[in-house]
Structures are given as structure tokens and as C-alpha cells.
Amino acid sequence: GENVEQHPSTLSVQEGDSAVIKCTYSDSASNYFPWYKQELGKGPQLIIDIRSNVGEKKDQRIAVTLNKTAKHFSLHITETQPEDSAVYFCAAALGAGSYQLTFGKGTKLSVIP
Amino acid sequence: SAVISQKPSRDICQRGTSLTIQCQVDSQVTMMFWYRQQPGQSLTLIATANQGSEATYESGFVIDKFPISRPNLTFSTLTVSNMSPEDSSIYLCSGGLGNTIYFGEGSWLTVV
Numbered sequence: 001g002e003n004v005e006q007h008p009s010t011l012s013v014q015e016g017d018s019a020v021i022k023c024t025y026s027d028s029a030s031n032y033f034p035w036y037k038q039e040l041g042k043g044p045q046l047i048i049d050i051r052s053n054v055g056e057k058k059d060q061r062i063a064v065t066l067n068k069t070a071k072h073f074s075l076h077i078t079e080t081q082p083e084d085s086a087v088y089f090c091a092a093a094l095g096a097g098s099y100q101l102t103f104g105k106g107t108k109l110s111v112i113p
Numbered sequence: 114s115a116v117i118s119q120k121p122s123r124d125i126c127q128r129g130t131s132l133t134i135q136c137q138v139d140s141q142v143t144m145m146f147w148y149r150q151q152p153g154q155s156l157t158l159i160a161t162a163n164q165g166s167e168a169t170y171e172s173g174f175v176i177d178k179f180p181i182s183r184p185n186l187t188f189s190t191l192t193v194s195n196m197s198p199e200d201s202s203i204y205l206c207s208g209g210l211g212n213t214i215y216f217g218e219g220s221w222l223t224v225v
Contacts, residue, residue, distance in 0.1 A: 034214065043117075043205055043218040044156070051212075089155060099144045099209030103155045 002027040004092050006104025013080050014112050021107045023090035024072040030092040033066060033073045034101070038087045047088075048075070080111045115140045115210045117217035125223045131194045134220045136206030141186040143209050147179070150203040150219070159204075162189040196224045 003026040013019045025033075031052035036044035050057045050064045050073065057064050063076040077084055087108050091101040116139040126132050136145065145162040160168040160181055168181035183189040193200055203219040 032212070036216070041221075043216040046213065046215065049213065093214075099146065099207075099214050100158065100161065101156075101207075101214060103157075105155045 002030060002092055002094065002102040004090060004102050004104040006090050006107060008107060009105065010108045010110070012110045012112060015080060015082060017080055019075075019077045019080055019084070019109055019111075021075045021088055021090070021109070022072060023074070023092075023104050024070075025092040025102075026071070027092070027094065028068075028071065029094050032093040033064070034091050034093075035064060035075050036089045036091065038089065038106075040086075044089060077109075080109075082111050082113050085109055085111045114213070115142055115208050115215045117206055117208055117215055119204075119206050119217040119220050121220055122218060123221040125225060126196050128197055128224055130196055131192055132196065132222065133190050133192045134204055134206070136189045136191070136217060138187045138208045140208075140210055142215075145183060145189045145209075146207045146214075147181060147189070147191045148205040148207060148216075150205060152202070156205065159191070162191075193222065196222075198224045200224050 006023045034049035037047045038044045048062050048064050050066050061078045066073040087106045089106045090104040093101050118137045120135045147159040148156040150156045158171050159174045160170040162168050162181050162183040164183045180192045201224045203221050205219045206217040
């Protein structure tokens, strides 16, 4: 089955700096890669996703890049703010319309004011 | 997008009892799933809730322990049976809509 590795497990950055979280996956058939943000006491919230026919996607301060050859994808947060502090999970799914997600272990991001 | 509501949001349960969690989606989602998230851990898929038929369970999860129902496209229940302290977790419902997967806020269970 699919295996998703996520690094780092914890990340501390100064407010205003950038944060990068990286994930690798094992199954070359995976083609949907969402990122979720989970704040304390809440469920995961989808923040951005990318599909295998796209190499990069941006949404304001958040971007995701995908390298299908190397089987890795990354989340980039620029101009970090204290409210970005949360646990971030990457995930992978097989096939268009396949909703079964395999998650990475998560990255706890702390943005220091 | 889809809004997913779960009940209860939080509960403290006695060892040996069972608890049913309800999941309601505001849209007719194609698929529904149940995940478990143990304290400080990632999400693990328990099963796919199939409308009108038995759920499909992942390795390590069985129907006797986690019976699931899905009577229609917008509602599902997960029962955690004969609970032990090891079942203390967040249980999350998710739904797939338009190639996107949404999650509820979770049901936080503590077994004492």
C-alpha cells in the first residue's frame, strides 16, 4: 500500500519567515495530494491540494509543489503569522475520485512572534 | 464545499460500554470514511462507509468492534464497542465531494 513520509516533525520559525514541509510517497499511481491544517481541538482543514497534472499551485501565502519523478511534494508558507501555528498533515490518494487518503505523520509548526 | 457535523463532539465513557458517533453532511457526498486519530498521532483510516451495504474495513479494524452504518448519502454512524482505555482517540468522519475530501471536527472520546 501507499506510504507517506513527512519531515520535519516539528518546525519553529520567526514570524515573517518562510516555512517548508516536505513529503514523499511510495506509490507512483497516487495522483492527488492534499494538505490539511489541524488546530488544537479541531478537525483537519483542507488548506491546499495539488493533482499530478500540475507542478505547482499557489493560494496567497501558501504554495504546494509536486515532483512526480522523485515522488515528493512540499508545502511552502511565506510571511508566516502566529495564526499559522498548527499541525500540518500531507496526504496522498490514488486515482481521480479516489478519496482514500494515506497521511503523513504531521508537522507541528510554531511561529514565534 | 461540504460541511460535516459530528455528534457527540466529546464524551467520557466507561470501560466496557459502547458509544455511537453520528456524522451528518450537508451535501450528498460520493463517499464517506471514518478515521481514528490517537493523541498526538496522525490519522488512520478505519473503514469506508458504503451506502446500503456493509462497510469496507482496513487492516486491523473489524466490524464487531467498529460497526458502521450509512443509510443514505448524507449520514453515517460509527459505533465503538466494548471500549477500553486504548480506544481513547479522536474519531473523524470525512466525505468526498468533487474530488476533495472534507473532515468533521471530530469526536473526542476518553475511556476511563
